[in-house]
Amino acid sequence: MSNYIEIEGVSGNEQDIIQEDMKYRTGKFVWRVSFSAPLNPATVNNMNLYVTDASDKPLKTSIHYDPVGNYIEIEPREAYVQNTSYVLTITKNVESKGGQKLKNEMKVKFHV
DSSP states (O other): OOOBOEEEEESTTGGGGOOOSOSBOOTTOOEEEEOSSOBOGGGOSTTTEEEEETTSOBOOEEEEEETTTTEEEEEESSOOOTTOEEEEEEOTTOBBTTSOBOSSOEEEEEEO
């Protein structure tokens, strides 16, 4: 049994911006998504950022925005199931404080 996450695919041309700081992960892997501009906190929610399993069923997650570091953390409330694929989705509805939306929706398919 492995405690690693494997990124299986990234939508569009965004694969260049997906980085892993550490390879070792536990069953409660926390995604950290950094942004180049301050965000509108009202748009940082589980309708605009979410994780689904292979059958498109959403996982229960906690979402935290750090305005100082300018990043969002998406943490599952339950452990990921080993040998299962998931998709992290960041919709275009995430906005900057100035009201600018993301240009493209981003999807990151990963396997635990």
